[in-house]
Amino acid sequence: MESYVKPQHEARAKIIKAMAHPSRLFIIEELSKHERCVGELTEMIGSDASTVSKHLSVLKNAGLVTDEKRGNSIYYSLRVPCIMQFMGCVEDVLSANAKQHNAILKCCKG
Amino acid sequence: MESYVKPQHEARAKIIKAMAHPSRLFIIEELSKHERCVGELTEMIGSDASTVSKHLSVLKNAGLVTDEKRGNSIYYSLRVPCIMQFMGCVEDVLSANAKQHNAILKCCKG
DNA sequence: TGGCTATTTGGCTAAATGACCAAATAGCAT
DNA sequence: ATGCTATTTGGTCATTTAGCCAAATAGCCA
Structure with missing residues (x-):
């Protein structure tokens, strides 16, 4: 399995x-x-x-x-050059994380 | 630096x-x-x-x-769905590795 | 409440990783 | 051959990782 x-x-x-x-x-x-x-x-x-x-x-x-x-x-x-294309996706994750982090800060610090 | x-x-x-x-x-x-x-x-x-x-x-x-x-x-x-697109590139690496591996086998075993 | 079911957390151990230093190897130049 | 530069290899040590088990937590249902 x-x-x-x-x-x-x-x-x-x-x-x-x-x-x-x-x-x-x-x-x-x-x-x-x-x-x-x-x-x-x-x-x-x-x-x-x-x-x-x-x-x-x-x-x-x-x-x-x-x-x-x-x-x-x-x-x-x-x-294998295609590897570099992946970095864009990794950056997407990072900026999504940052956005979420900011949202949490904003909501809890008021 | x-x-x-x-x-x-x-x-x-x-x-x-x-x-x-x-x-x-x-x-x-x-x-x-x-x-x-x-x-x-x-x-x-x-x-x-x-x-x-x-x-x-x-x-x-x-x-x-x-x-x-x-x-x-x-x-x-x-x-982050874009991650899956990367797998294609990883597969490229694997098949390039396999190809090279075979080439080495072929050349040295005759 | 008490008993399920689903998931997470803590503790432990074995194995893998990453860093440095010192020493070995390989090739070029004198 | 000798020395110089570039790179790799081996040894050691501290840290991290991944697995399991046992125990804790959370939500649902009777």
């Missing part, structure tokens, strides 16, 4: 889980503009290089980004 | 994190068809009712679902 849930939702959840981190979302958004090497992303994010590297490997394992070694550096790019 | 990352990506990550679980994805998909009460979802998922209840509260806190008490039950429904 849990055949409803697995394995399709498990596979999807892995992809979505890989996106579910602020730094990884930043990376996705940045790569949607143009490819970047690890050093550039590290500087922008401000965490340890090893941390950023691990984030990239999470994204790569999920199939969200690809990497290509060129010269001394490894350049990452976004593999 | 990490103003690049926070707080916008933090807010988005919370939303996406709430989606990043097989059972919660199932719930989202199910609620996109029609509202459901906890008992129905519990039966479909096959976990403990308390577990499902907690999943629902994660989704509710993220602003992804709303609940409405009617009679003896609490009915949940999807608050």
Whole structure:
């Protein structure tokens, strides 16, 4: 009966889980503009290089980004551009939340 | 400089994190068809009712679902339908992964 | 009131995650 | 070969997550 849930939702959840981190979302958004090497992303994010590297490997394992070694550096790019379209929907949720939050404040503070 | 990352990506990550679980994805998909009460979802998922209840509260806190008490039950429904459009993109990633996986198998097994 | 049914909350435990540092690896340049 | 730069890997630790069970809460009905 849990055949409803697995394995399709498990596979999807892995992809979505890989996106579910602020730094990884930043990376996705940045790569949607143009490819970047690890050093550039590290500087922008401000965490340890090893941390950023691990984030990239999470994204790569999920199939969200690809990497290509060129010269001394490894350049990452976004593999599936449609991901960025989703951000609009996420923003919708956020603004709906904000609206509701304001409504509650207004009603209770009078 | 990490103003690049926070707080916008933090807010988005919370939303996406709430989606990043097989059972919660199932719930989202199910609620996109029609509202459901906890008992129905519990039966479909096959976990403990308390577990499902907690999943629902994660989704509710993220602003992804709303609940409405009617009679003896609490009915949940999807608050932001655009979420389901994203699943198509997730499927794209999965099939791209599968294609690549097959290509690797083919090349190395001969 | 007392007994249902439906749902949530608290407590606990095992597992996963994310951060840092230190060390390893890979490639280019001298 | 040596050193330099870029990136990854391994180890450790604190935090979060997800599951179950037991108990609490809320609403309906007799």
